[in-house]
Amino acid sequence: MKDYIATIVKNEKIAENVYAVTLDLGEPAKARCGQFGNLSVGGTHLLRRPIAICKIEGNTVTFCYQIKGEGTQRLKTLGVGEKLNVLMPLGNGFYVEETEKKVALVGGGVGVFPLISVLRQYGVDKEISAYIGYRNKGAVCGVEEFEKADKFTAVTDDGSYGEKMNAVQAFQADLAKGNRPDVVLACGPTPMLRALMKVTAEENLPCYVSLEERMGCGIGACLVCVCDMTDGKKARVCKDGPVFDACDVIL
Amino acid sequence: MANLSVKLCGVTLKNPVIAASGTYGFGREFNELYDIGQIGGVSTKGMTLEPRLGNPVPRIAESRGVILNAVGLQNPGVEHFIECDLEWLKSTGTAVIANVAGKTLEDYEKICARLDGLVDMVELNISCPNVKSGGMAFGIQPQSVEAVTRVAKSGAKNTPLIVKLSPNVESIATNAKAAENGGADCISLINTLTGMAIDIERRRPIIANNTGGVSGAGVKPVAVRMTYEASQAVSIPVIGMGGITCAEDAIEFLMAGATAVQVGTANFTDPYAMPKIIQGLNAWCDKHNVANVSDLTGTLQLNGR
Numbered sequence: 001m002k003d004y005i006a007t008i009v010k011n012e013k014i015a016e017n018v019y020a021v022t023l024d025l026g027e028p029a030k031a032r033c034g035q036f037g038n039l040s041v042g043g044t045h046l047l048r049r050p051i052a053i054c055k056i057e058g059n060t061v062t063f064c065y066q067i068k069g070e071g072t073q074r075l076k077t078l079g080v081g082e083k084l085n086v087l088m089p090l091g092n093g094f095y096v097e098e099t100e101k102k103v104a105l106v107g108g109g110v111g112v113f114p115l116i117s118v119l120r121q122y123g124v125d126k127e128i129s130a131y132i133g134y135r136n137k138g139a140v141c142g143v144e145e146f147e148k149a150d151k152f153t154a155v156t157d158d159g160s161y162g163e164k165m166n167a168v169q170a171f172q173a174d175l176a177k178g179n180r181p182d183v184v185l186a187c188g189p190t191p192m193l194r195a196l197m198k199v200t201a202e203e204n205l206p207c208y209v210s211l212e213e214r215m216g217c218g219i220g221a222c223l224v225c226v227c228d229m230t231d232g233k234k235a236r237v238c239k240d241g242p243v244f245d246a247c248d249v250i251l
Numbered sequence: 252m253a254n255l256s257v258k259l260c261g262v263t264l265k266n267p268v269i270a271a272s273g274t275y276g277f278g279r280e281f282n283e284l285y286d287i288g289q290i291g292g293v294s295t296k297g298m299t300l301e302p303r304l305g306n307p308v309p310r311i312a313e314s315r316g317v318i319l320n321a322v323g324l325q326n327p328g329v330e331h332f333i334e335c336d337l338e339w340l341k342s343t344g345t346a347v348i349a350n351v352a353g354k355t356l357e358d359y360e361k362i363c364a365r366l367d368g369l370v371d372m373v374e375l376n377i378s379c380p381n382v383k384s385g386g387m388a389f390g391i392q393p394q395s396v397e398a399v400t401r402v403a404k405s406g407a408k409n410t411p412l413i414v415k416l417s418p419n420v421e422s423i424a425t426n427a428k429a430a431e432n433g434g435a436d437c438i439s440l441i442n443t444l445t446g447m448a449i450d451i452e453r454r455r456p457i458i459a460n461n462t463g464g465v466s467g468a469g470v471k472p473v474a475v476r477m478t479y480e481a482s483q484a485v486s487i488p489v490i491g492m493g494g495i496t497c498a499e500d501a502i503e504f505l506m507a508g509a510t511a512v513q514v515g516t517a518n519f520t521d522p523y524a525m526p527k528i529i530q531g532l533n534a535w536c537d538k539h540n541v542a543n544v545s546d547l548t549g550t551l552q553l554n555g556r
Binding site for chain 1: 281296316317326468516
């Protein structure tokens with residue numbers, strides 16, 4: 001973990017309301033898939049924005065973000081050459097065991113971006129099937145990355161791109177055909193994760209979910225971004241997560 | 252190289268910069284970024300006798316120049332701190348200030364007695380705005396401020412007691428005086444101001460607790476004014492806080508009457524905020540021929556009318 005004064009080398013729209021910012025860290029970027037960075041957006045904003053790492057290439061790291069409020073609105077306006085601070089890598093990230101050969105990625109919304117980092121890290125060694133749900137055709141992004149997977153199923157809520165269903169339904173449909181993965185890695189809206197966790201529990205499939213929560217420090221000190229655990233305790237999404245064994249968390 | 256050390260109720264701090272409770276945990280995470288031994292002191296996450304799970308999420312929101320939080324005193328309990336964190340935190344070389352809260356007067360006495368002699372100072376949280384029984388009830392009326400201070404001091408017999416004051420009161424000077432009358436060795440202020448931020452699409456408050464404590468750069472003028480008023484009212488030392496982001500901010504509080512300062516929200520904006528503030532204090536003192544940072548305390552001169 002290090003606080004980099006990074007230089008923006010690219011900051012552009014990649015889908016409806018979604019942007020990708022690429023930062024040059026000035027030294028080789030290091031992170032594992034599923035980790036995140038805490039980005040300063042400047043102005044009157046005192047809180048940084050925790051955003052999943054999507055791509056690492058040499059000295060650069062790419063974060064994709066949805067325009068949600070004033071902070072991301074401001075981030076969008078920052079141009080090439082401008083500096084911003086990024087504290088990274090943060091959180092635990094996704095791990096795939098040696099024995100887990102077949103990996104299913106289930107993602108929706110902005111949750112698709114950390115899954116791209118999984119594909120980039122494990123794409124060569126593992127057989128990866130990606131089930132990605134978008135709101136509509138305008139929201140589709142990351143296709144050129146997901147097409148590198150062994151199997152890629154894109155679906156939309158309204159059927160304007162791929163079949164009309166959600167990512168969990170797409171995953172289930174493939175499961176019914178006998179395509180059973182060794183492990184499921186997921187990121188997306190809470191209702192999607194809930195539905196998926198029900199399926200993987202019934203099917204007795206190992207499943208790891210990456211969670212999102214409003215954060216303070218981003219490093220585990222302030223106890224702002226907690227989630228409920230099945231043992232009755234609370235875990236810190238930023239430090240103990242953002243990736244959790246689906247058996248351990250209550251959503 | 253100016254002398255940055257300050258003396259607070261007999262405890263010598265390397266410098267007047269203390270991590271504010273709730274923003275710094277017990278120091279371990281920030282120690283991964285820099286040696287926290289260089290910080291004057293660490294006020295721990297607010298602790299209670301028993302572990303607490305805190306409030307539902309979301310616990311934080313942002314508004315221009317400030318943040319709101321309502322963590323609700325989630326903490327592992329004082330015994331866990333003593334067993335797992337205390338020795339380590341001491342070993343870093345920073346001054347250890349145990350921030351404590353309770354539901355009843357008896358809780359305050361017990362937790363102070365448990366920590367007596369184990370830590371450098373105890374800071375009494377009687378002003379947490381985010382839990383129904385987090386001490387806020389004790390922090391409003393001067394009579395109850397005095398009463399809870401007296402009870403806490405009877406527990407912390409041999410350890411300097413700091414009473415952290417709420418700004419959500421009628422008169423900060425009166426409450427400062429009440430803490431002093433109750434036997435406080437020091438006061439710290441301000442705790443957060445109670446606020447609300449609304450998600451207009453959902454027509455609901457952003458924070459699950461509805462209201463939260465407002466902190467950060469935007470509250471600084473209020474905090475400086477209250478630090479001044481409180482320090483005028485008492486003869487015990489004052490620790491000032493509220494929106495300190497840089498060395499110049501810290502100097503305002505010192506001039507207003509504070510002996511030391513605490514830094515909270517700035518740790519989120521820049522995790523290196525405190526080491527930078529310490530460096531900045533040194534540079535400012537050198538530039539202004541101030542030999543001892545402690546010489547700045549209370550040097551404010553009001554404008555004539």
